Amino acid sequence: MNRISVDLASYGYEILIEAGALDAAAAKLKPHIRNDRVFLITDTNVAAKWLDPLETGLQKSGIKVVSKILPPGEQTKSWTVLEQLTDWLLDEGAERSDTLIALGGGVIGDLTGFAASILKRGCHFIQIPTSLLAQVDSSVGGKTAINSRAGKNLIGRFNQPEYVLIDPLVLGTLPDRELRAGYAEVVKYGLINNASFFDWCENNGAELLNRDPAALTYAITESVRAKAGIVVEDEKELSGRRALLNLGHTFGHALEAETGYSSALVHGEAVAAGMALAFHYSARRGHCDGADALRVESHLERSGLPHGLKSASVNAPGERLVQHMLHDKKMTAGNLPFLLANGIGQTFLADDVALEDVASFLDQAR
Known part of the structure; x- marks a missing residue:
């Protein structure tokens, strides 16, 4: 069992990481539920495996469960589904003191x-x-949103949860592709x-992808601890630290936008390709050694992840990909800062990047 506290200036909450925690979820969740009912939101894929045992446990503990099952996939993070969900909650008489439970991946958590x-x-x-992916990233830190x-x-907006319960054993039923995407x-x-920690990934990533419980628990705990530490320093991305x-x-x-936010390239795969590109672009600018970029690319490739434009099946002109980047949330006064690296473990925010140069780099990377 690992407990990590997110101690924000105005609010704090606990993250529990424990193998088998979902089996005893009712006892762990009850102290964080104010009323005698919860509204449980999930998707059809997750519901088939985990909804019944969670509902049963909560009901046995005296908590009424009202459940909503949504379609899976990125398309669920939309105005249409948000409206449907909030209308359903209001029709069911949800109150401000009630608790919503997000049971699912990043899409369900964000929505x-x-x-x-x-x-x-x-x-x-x-x-x-x-x-x-949701266990190590999107469930921690309070970023919630839909797509447009x-x-x-x-x-979207920043909205910190009351509690986060992470059970590594639920990953036993996660499709291999989704596991690899989360590994990115x-x-x-x-x-x-x-x-x-990157050294650890190089040495133990294969065990994690083979669902070794010890490797999964270690990686999840280290990832959550790292993210929680950054979030505490910069909750709403004001200082640049959280960026x-x-x-x-x-x-x-940009790659996701080019593929229409479809199953052709899921989020973690796009991030993997994006990290490889960020390191190669850093090497192009002289920030890091080309050997570091090749090391990152090699590990992602060995892990079965996209590691560039070709492996992500994207062949768009650099100018078009840069146009997608213009909608990035980091854009300020017409300038887009880029996350680049001086080496492995040495990421920094660069605010002097010319988008024309990025487009040229992407054209050469095709």
């Missing part, structure tokens, strides 16, 4: 957290992430500011 932030000007919510025509996660976010923490968590995302979101 539920955003709905909780706006329903009657804010109610409570709990995260139970069921994908590796202009891009990914552009409509694990690797990211080593590349940001922990070179020794480090976006390594690979500026390139990655």
Whole structure:
């Protein structure tokens, strides 16, 4: 069992990482539920495996469960589904003192957290992430959002959960592709500011991808601890410190946009390709040794992840990919800072990047 506290200036909450925690979820969740009912939001894929046992446990503990099952996939993070969800909550008589539980991956967590932030000007919510990507990244830190025509996660707000319960054993039923996609976010923490953790990934990533419980628990705990530490320093991305968590995302979101936010390239895969591109672009600018970029690329390739434009099946002109980047949330006064690296574990925010040069680099990388 690992407990990590997110001690923000105005609010704090606990993250529990424990193998088998979902089996005893009712006892762990009850102290964080104010009323004698919860509204549980999930998707059809997760519901088939985990909804019944969670509902049964909560009901046996005296908590009424009202459940909503949504379609899986990135398309669920939309205005349409948000409206459907909030209308359903209001029809069911949800109150500000009620608690919403997000049982699922990043899509369900983002949507539920955003709905909780706006329903009657804010109610409570709990995260139970069921994908590796959600466990190590999206369930921690309070970023909630939906997508729009202009891009990914552009409509949202910061809304910290009441509690996060992470059970590594639920990953036993996660499809291999989704596990690899989540692993990209694990690797990211080593590349940001922990070179020794990247070393660990190189030496133990294969065991993690084979679902070794010890490797999974260690990687999840280290990733969550790393993210929580950055979030405490910069909760709402005001100082620039939290922006480090976006390594690979500026390139990655452009690739997602180019593929229509479809299953052709899921988020973690796009981040993997984006991190490789960020390191190669850093080498092009002289910030890091080309050997570091090749080392990152090699590990992602060995892990079965995209590691550039070709492996991500993207062949768009650099200018078009740069146009997608113009919707990046980091854009300020017409300038787009980029997450680059002086080496493995030495990521920094560069505010002197010319988009024309990025376009040229991407054309050469095709």
